[in-house]
Amino acid sequence: MKRYVLVWLGLLAIVALEVILTIAHLRTGILLAGLLALAGIEAALGLMYFMHLRYERRSFALSLILAVLITVVLMDQFWFDAFRLLRQRLSAP
Amino acid sequence: MAESTLVAREPSPFGVPSRKLGIWMFIVADAATFAAVLFACGYERVANPDWTRPFTFWPTIANGIVMTIVLLSSSLTIVAAVLAAQAGRKTAALRWLGATMLLGLLFATLHLREWIAMIGEGWRPFRNPLGGTPLVGATFFSVTGLHLLHVIVGVVVIGVMALGYRRGRFDHGHLETTGLYWHFVDLVWMFVFPLIYLLNVRQGAG
Numbered sequence: 001m002k003r004y005v006l007v008w009l010g011l012l013a014i015v016a017l018e019v020i021l022t023i024a025h026l027r028t029g030i031l032l033a034g035l036l037a038l039a040g041i042e043a044a045l046g047l048m049y050f051m052h053l054r055y056e057r058r059s060f061a062l063s064l065i066l067a068v069l070i071t072v073v074l075m076d077q078f079w080f081d082a083f084r085l086l087r088q089r090l091s092a093p
Numbered sequence: 094m095a096e097s098t099l100v101a102r103e104p105s106p107f108g109v110p111s112r113k114l115g116i117w118m119f120i121v122a123d124a125a126t127f128a129a130v131l132f133a134c135g136y137e138r139v140a141n142p143d144w145t146r147p148f149t150f151w152p153t154i155a156n157g158i159v160m161t162i163v164l165l166s167s168s169l170t171i172v173a174a175v176l177a178a179q180a181g182r183k184t185a186a187l188r189w190l191g192a193t194m195l196l197g198l199l200f201a202t203l204h205l206r207e208w209i210a211m212i213g214e215g216w217r218p219f220r221n222p223l224g225g226t227p228l229v230g231a232t233f234f235s236v237t238g239l240h241l242l243h244v245i246v247g248v249v250v251i252g253v254m255a256l257g258y259r260r261g262r263f264d265h266g267h268l269e270t271t272g273l274y275w276h277f278v279d280l281v282w283m284f285v286f287p288l289i290y291l292l293n294v295r296q297g298a299g
């Protein structure tokens with residue numbers, strides 16, 4: 001149980017770091033990169049320890065993670081259209 | 094030889110019991126669903142220059158921090174429930190399951206209270222009281238609503254599993270499978286909180 005409590009404390013610390021980054025009022029792009037990186041670390045901790053993926057066969061863990069990662073990468077094609085629309089519109093009020 | 098006998102002797106893929114494999118397949122599919130919804134939110138934000146940031150640190154982000162702590166704590170309590178069940182400590186397992194349900198209900202209550210406050214300010218899925226694109230409300234209510242639905246379903250499922258476990262119908266394997274679902278709900282919130290809440294804090298807002 002001690003290991004799980006440590007992971008829980010680690011996750012809480014990462015949340016605190018996310019809030020500190022937000023309060024620092026960084027540029028949106030930098031804040032997004034920081035928050036995504038921290039959320040990725042949180043997700044990895046949750047998957048590996050709370051969801052016990054660390055203790056499953058490596059082939060099983062890789063199959064699951066790759067399936068989600070490939071889906072997310074394929075979704076990235078939409079950004080080009082979002083930026084195209086941004087350039088066509090008026091600026092913010 | 095009958096087909097059913099052949100199926101029964103087939104080794105489980107990756108050495109994972111079918112019940113656990115089933116919930117992992119569901120989690121992968123659901124992760125893709127949440128990824129699609131969050132991508133749609135990002136798309137709408139980038140494509141709309143009149144996107145408004147609705148949140149201030151107090152009360153929204155403070156409330157979000159409390160909700161995050163509650164949900165993370167519920168992941169710890171369900172781990173304790175599974176460990177207790179694996180050790181054959183039935184009463185302790187049931188108590189931890191009860192604690193998880195209470196934390197889940199607390200999360201849902203805090204979330205609904207926040208929704209009611211926002212609706213009171215004029216926010217709707219089709220209306221933005223700050224004057225920018227109404228897509229801010231649409232994405233907020235759809236993403237958080239989908240997650241809240243998962244939390245409520247999770248609380249009900251944990252309740253059903255706890256009852257079945259107490260009566261001896263379910264074993265620790267069932268609790269572990271339920272725990273995987275609950276951890277996934279927690280994992281999704283780890284992306285919803287920063288992307289929907291923290292990235293939408295008004296610049297210069299205290």
